[in-house]
Amino acid sequence: xxxxxxxxxxxxxxxxxxxxxxxxxxxxxxxxxxxxxxxxxxxxxxxxxxxxxxxxxxxxxxxxxxxxxxxxxxxxxxxxxxxxxxxxxxxxxxxxxxxxxxxxxxxxxxxxxxxxxxxxxxxxxxxxxxxxxxxxxxxxxxxxxxxxxxxxxxxxxxxxxxxxxxxxxxxxxxxxxxxxxxxxxxxxxxxxxxxxxxxxxxxxxxxxxxxxxxxxxxxxxxxxxxxxxxxxxxxxxxxxxxxxxxxxxxxxxxxxxxxxxxxxxxxxxxxxxxxxxxxxxxxxxxxxxxx
Amino acid sequence: xxxxxxxxxxxxxxxxxxxxxxxxxxxxxxxxxxxxxxxxxxxxxxxxxxxxxxxxxxxxxxxxxxxxxxxxxxxxxxxxxxxxxxxxxxxxxxxxxxxxxxxxxxxxxxxxxxxxxxxxxxxxxxxxxxxxxxxxxxxxxxxxxxxxxxxxxxxxxxxxxxxxxxxxxxxxxxxxxxxxxxxxxxxxxxxxxxxxxxxxxxxxxxxxxxxxxxxxxxxxxxxxxxxxxxxxxxxxxxxxxxxxxxxxxxxxxxxxxxxxxxxxxxxxxxxxxxxxxxxxxxxxxxxxxxx
Numbered sequence: 001x002x003x004x005x006x007x008x009x010x011x012x013x014x015x016x017x018x019x020x021x022x023x024x025x026x027x028x029x030x031x032x033x034x035x036x037x038x039x040x041x042x043x044x045x046x047x048x049x050x051x052x053x054x055x056x057x058x059x060x061x062x063x064x065x066x067x068x069x070x071x072x073x074x075x076x077x078x079x080x081x082x083x084x085x086x087x088x089x090x091x092x093x094x095x096x097x098x099x100x101x102x103x104x105x106x107x108x109x110x111x112x113x114x115x116x117x118x119x120x121x122x123x124x125x126x127x128x129x130x131x132x133x134x135x136x137x138x139x140x141x142x143x144x145x146x147x148x149x150x151x152x153x154x155x156x157x158x159x160x161x162x163x164x165x166x167x168x169x170x171x172x173x174x175x176x177x178x179x180x181x182x183x184x185x186x187x188x189x190x191x192x193x194x195x196x197x198x199x200x201x202x203x204x205x206x207x208x209x210x211x212x213x214x215x216x217x218x219x220x221x222x223x224x225x226x227x228x229x230x231x232x233x234x235x236x237x238x239x240x241x242x243x244x245x246x247x248x249x250x251x252x253x254x255x256x257x258x259x260x261x262x263x264x265x266x267x268x269x270x271x272x273x274x275x276x277x278x279x280x281x282x283x284x285x286x287x288x289x290x291x
Numbered sequence: 292x293x294x295x296x297x298x299x300x301x302x303x304x305x306x307x308x309x310x311x312x313x314x315x316x317x318x319x320x321x322x323x324x325x326x327x328x329x330x331x332x333x334x335x336x337x338x339x340x341x342x343x344x345x346x347x348x349x350x351x352x353x354x355x356x357x358x359x360x361x362x363x364x365x366x367x368x369x370x371x372x373x374x375x376x377x378x379x380x381x382x383x384x385x386x387x388x389x390x391x392x393x394x395x396x397x398x399x400x401x402x403x404x405x406x407x408x409x410x411x412x413x414x415x416x417x418x419x420x421x422x423x424x425x426x427x428x429x430x431x432x433x434x435x436x437x438x439x440x441x442x443x444x445x446x447x448x449x450x451x452x453x454x455x456x457x458x459x460x461x462x463x464x465x466x467x468x469x470x471x472x473x474x475x476x477x478x479x480x481x482x483x484x485x486x487x488x489x490x491x492x493x494x495x496x497x498x499x500x501x502x503x504x505x506x507x508x509x510x511x512x513x514x515x516x517x518x519x520x521x522x523x524x525x526x527x528x529x530x531x532x533x534x535x536x537x538x539x540x541x542x543x544x545x546x547x548x549x550x551x552x553x554x555x556x557x558x559x560x561x562x563x564x565x566x567x568x569x570x571x572x573x574x575x576x577x578x579x580x581x582x
Contacts, residue, residue, distance in 0.1 A: 005313075007312065017311060018311055020305070020308060020309055021308050021309065021310055025317055026317055028320065028445060029320020029446050030447075093317070093318075103451040103454040103479065138436065139437065142437045142438065146431050146449055147448055147449050154317070154319060155319075155448045156320060156394070157444060157445075158437055158438050158446075159319075160319060160321065161438070163395070164353065164394065164396045179434065187394055
C-alpha cells in the first residue's frame with residue numbers, strides 16, 4: 001500500500017511521515033479526524049459536510065483548530081491533486097500537539113495537521129452481492145456521558161474491541177447496542193433496516209456518530225419518497241425487518257445478510273436498499289459531472 | 292522539560308523521537324502504557340507489579356508484547372541508568388505498530404516500544420500541606436463493558452474530559468462516578484476515604500484501574516492494622532467521611548481538602564492519611580536502602 005502523507009504543510013513518503021511521541025495524539029489518542037473520499041482523484045465528496053463535523057468534534061474536545069476551515073479545505077484539495085491517485089482515500093487527523101505529559105487541554109499549544117492519502121480500493125464485490133454478517137457483540141457503545149460517539153476522535157478502541165470480537169467469531173463486523181439495549185451502529189458504519197416501505201435507523205441520542213453518509217442517505221430517501229424513521233430500536237425490532245444495510249464514506253451502502261446468524265435477509269440487496277444504492281450512485285455521478 | 296526517549300532499542304533526544312503516523316497508536320490510540328518512578332535514578336519502584344499490569348492490559352487488548360517481560364524489564368533498567376536523571380519519571384508505551392488503516396488487531400504485526408524519561412518533579416508542596424479540591428464531574432467513568440478502565444491504554448480522553456471539566460471550574464481534579472452513581476476514581480488517581488479508623492476505597496468492579504499505588508497502600512494498611520473496606524460508595528457515603536485522599540505512582544498519597552466545595556475535610560492530612568504517608572515513605576526508604 002503506497003501512501004502520501006502531508007504533515008503541517010509538507011508532503012512526505014510513508015517512511016518519512018513521522019510525528020513526535022510527545023504529541024498528545026500519541027500519548028492519549030488526543031486527536032480528531034475525518035475520512036473523505038474522492039471519486040475522481042481531484043474533488044472531495046461532501047467536503048463541506050465533513051468539515052462541519054470536524055468542527056463539532058473539535059468543539060466537544062475543546063480543540064483549537066490549527067487553521068480556518070477554509071485553509072484546511074484548500075490544503076485538502078491541494079494535497080489530493082498533488083498525490084495524484086485515481087480515486088483517493090483521505091484521512092485528515094488533527095492532533096492536540098506537543099505539551100507536558102498531562103491531561104490539561106490548554107498545555108498543548110500547537111495542533112498538528114496530518115493528511116494521509118492512498119489509492120482508494122473498494123471492499124470486496126461479494127460483500128455487496130451477498131451481504132455481510134453482523135454480530136451483536138458483548139461490547140457496548142460508549143455512553144454519551146462517558147465519551148460521546150458523536151465526536152470522531154483518536155480514541156477508537158471501543159470500536160476496535162467490538163470489531164475484533166465480531167471478526168474472531170467469524171462475522172464481518174459488529175452491531176453495538178447501548179446500555180439501554182437499543183441498537184446504535186456498527187464498528188465504523190451507521191446502521192439501517194427496512195420494514196415494509198419504511199427506512200429505520202437509530203437516532204442520534206442512541207449514542208452514534210452523525211455519519212455524513214448516514215445523513216446523505218436520509219436525504220436521498222426523502223428525495224425518493226421513502227419514509228424514514230429515526231428512533232430507538234431493540235434487537236427484537238430487527239426480527240421483522242425485510243432488509244438491512246450499513247453505511248459509511250468508504251462502504252457507501254453495504255447490504256447485511258444476517259444478524260447473529262439468526263435473522264437472515266432473503267433478498268440481497270433488498271428493493272429499498274437497491275433503490276437507495278442506485279440513487280446514491282446517480283447522485284455521485286451528477287456531483288462529478290456537474291463540476 | 293528535557294526528555295530522553297527510547298524507541299525500539301535506541302535512545303533519542305526529544306526532537307528526534309518520532310514514530311510513523313501510520314502506527315495504530317497514532318491512528319486510534321491503540322497502545323498500552325505504564326508510568327513508573329525511580330526514586331534514585333537507577334532502580335524502578337514496584338517494577339514487577341507494573342509489568343504484571345502491563346500484561347493484563349495487553350491481554351485485554353489482545354496485544355502481542357514485542358518482547359518478554361524480562362527483556363522489557365532489562366531495557367527499562369538500562370534506559371533509566373543511561374538517562375542519568377536524579378529521580379526519574381518513566382513512561383513505557385507499547386503501540387500496536389504499523390498496519391493497514393483498519394480496526395483489525397491482527398493486521399499490525401510489529402509493536403513499537405517507547406520509553407519516555409525525564410527528571411521527576413514532584414507536585415506542588417501545598418497540595419500535600421493543604422489538600423486539593425475535587426469536583427464530581429458530569430462525565431462518567433467508561434463502563435467496563437464499553438472500555439474497561441482496568442486496562443491502561445492510549446484511549447485516555449474519558450479521563451481528559453473529566454479533568455478539564457474539573458479544572459475549568461476551578462478544581463484541582465475530578466472524581467468520576469459510574470453509571471450506577473457509585474464513586475470510581477479521579478482522572479489519573481485512585482480514590483480513598485477514611486471514616487473512623489477504617490479506610491474505604493471503590494472496589495475493582497466499580498470500573499477503575501487496579502492502581503499499583505492503590506494496591507500498595509492497601510498492603511501498607513494491612514501491615515499497620517488499619518481496616519480496609521473495598522466496595523460501592525455513593526456521593527452520600529462521602530458526607531460522613533473524616534479524611535480523603537487520592538493515590539498514584541506520581542502523587543503517592545495526596546490529601547483531598549474538599550469535594551464539590553460542599554464536603555470539607557478539617558485536618559489535612561488526617562491522622563490515618565498521615566500514618567499511611569509515613570509508612571509509605573519509610574517503605575520506599577527501606578526499598579532503596581535494601582538495594
